[in-house]
Amino acid sequence: MxxxxxxxxxxxxxxxxxxxxxxxxxxxxxxxxxxxxxxxxxxxxxxxxxxxxPTHAEPMPLDTKxxxxxxxxxxxxxxxxxxxxxxxxxxxxxxxxxxxxxxxxxxxxxxxxxxxxxxLGHDKAAVRLGGLYSLERLAQDHPYYRQTVTDVVCSYLRMPFKSPFTDHGGQADRSRQPDDHTPHDPETSDAPLQELQVRLTAQRLLKRHLTITSPDQEPPPTYWGGINIDLTGAHLVDFEFTHCRPREARFLEAHFNGVSVFDGAHFDGPVWFNRALFSGSASFMGARFSGITGFFKVRFGETSFDLVNFGEIAMFAMSHFNGNVEFFGAHFENDAFFDNIHCKGDASFKNAQFGRQVHFREARFGGTASFEEAHFRDEPDFAEAVASYPNDDHVWPRCWRAQAIAGDAAQLTRCS
Known part of the structure; x- marks a missing residue:
């Protein structure tokens, strides 16, 4: 708190x-x-x-005046x-x-x-919505309540929630009705949909008050600075965090359903996504992580980390990319760990900049693994990395060549 x-x-x-x-x-x-x-x-x-x-003189009697x-x-x-x-x-x-x-x-x-x-504990969704708006107004008028209100909203999103939609291929099917729809009891049958609207409102509340217009401009009056968010284990639907700037963030074991967008977000402190699940696509284009970034054992769908800046250690070890993943122009200022990652689709690190050590030990690439024009300051570690897709030599880092692209253990040797 x-x-x-x-x-x-x-x-x-x-x-x-x-x-x-x-x-x-x-x-x-x-x-x-x-x-x-x-x-x-x-x-x-x-x-x-x-x-x-004045010189001392004999006192004179005072007259009436x-x-x-x-x-x-x-x-x-x-x-x-x-x-x-x-x-x-x-x-x-x-x-x-x-x-x-x-x-x-x-x-x-x-x-x-x-x-x-x-x-927020009321049975009716409309009343819960009123509670959210009341909390928002209170925190806007009283800055000393902003972190407390944020904690309450995050706690609400961490409560158990069953999506009223059935997922198909990682995407939420908005055209389907809830499985437990009962025409004879509309209030009960609409409860999951109403709860979804409350949770979407809570997500928009966080988005509205953590958004900055530009790093070079004064933040808007609605911005709440220095806020920590904790969405550990939360079930988030179509989560939008574009241009948001919290201080620290926890998304440990969170379930992101639908499309998740973190484009242009700026995290001032450490960020943790460990063991999170992205059922749909995710985009972090242009985001900036100033502190340690943890994506350990995360399951991704289609994912973009294009032009992302990682200011501290970035950990992607043991993560699974079930779709294509792109790190085009990404900048890693510190060590980066991709040990034992599994990429079912194509993985692109084109024009990526690695400022320190980078590790791809036992990485598995099921599609094209492209490191075209990538820059490594130190010697990367590709020990026992495997690329099962028959690629040309240039898919590996420039000045590195795979001796056995397909096989149980690709051997990489430096170019002459």
Whole structure:
């Protein structure tokens, strides 16, 4: 869960000023009066110094006019002290009123949060939708609730869910009705479809508030910065994360049904997709992974990692690509691990840039494996890699040649 601001500690009335960070009224007035006296005395001596100290002379009796002037001066000093006291008191009253207003606002926000979360557990989908919109409005108005609201939305998406559609070849068939359709009970038969709409709304909520217009521009007012998302084990349908920028993300064991789009997404921290399942196609075109990226034991369909930048270690070991996969122009700034991957379709690493070590140990390529114009800074490791499709020599990395393209263990030797 995200960090929350702690509510002020309850104190007795006599110590309430400590909660607001204020002095006691006695201490504040004493300090103000003392400061006023010191300033007046300092001003008096400064004036004497500027005008020159008068010579000592015999005191003369004061006439009526001088007495009146002296009384006016005394009254002015008393009025000044009174005004100072009134100013201190007014400031304290205003500060107390502001704190009370802030506290009332926080209490009201907490009440709204509790009510919205309760709505998410309602039997009717329309009520659950209302709960999502209430949470969204609350987080937009109160930034300290944004991580908490995001956690709640992610938790909702992690709840068990059975898609109302039957998958065919990894794609969700939208033309079919739910298998348990019962004409005599429309409310019950429509429940899976209604729940799907609630979950799609939750996904769009995350998309809306994690989207940046451009890395070079100011983010829109709807952007929630510094947010972590945890969709471990979530069932996501037609998941769109285009141009989103969370801080950290977890998609461990998530099931992506339909088309999944992460084009232009920017992940500031580590990202984990380990053991995730992409039943349909997936696109990460132009995405940027600044932290460690884990795609360990992931099952992909048709997949594109074109022009992706991996700033830290990228792990694809033991992943299965059941369709074609492309890494055209991908940039790996750190080590990349493709050990024991299985590619049933074509795999293209054309123009890919490998800045450090890259490992393809025991990789299995069922289709064309193209490394045309790829650049390797260090010697890649293709130990026991197998390409069963009869390709030309150029499909392997430039300056590398497969001695046995088809066979149990392709041997790669460096070109002369």
């Amino acid at each position: 995200g960090r929350r601001k702690q509510t002020p500690e309850y104190r007795p009335i006599k110590d309430a000023h400590k909660t607001l960070g204020l002095w006691s009224i006695r201490r504040a007035l004493t300090f103000a009066f003392t400061a006023a006296v010191v300033l007046l005395v300092a001003a008096w001596f400064l004036l004497l110094w500027l005008l020159g100290s 001088d007495v009146l002037e002296l009384l006016k001066l005394v009254f002015a000093l008393v009025a000044g002290v009174g005004a100072l006291v009134a100013l201190v008191t007014a400031y304290r009253r205003q500060r107390v009123d502001e704190a009370a207003g802030e506290r009332a606002e926080r209490v009201q926000a907490h009440v709204e949060y509790g009510q919205a979360v309760e709505l």
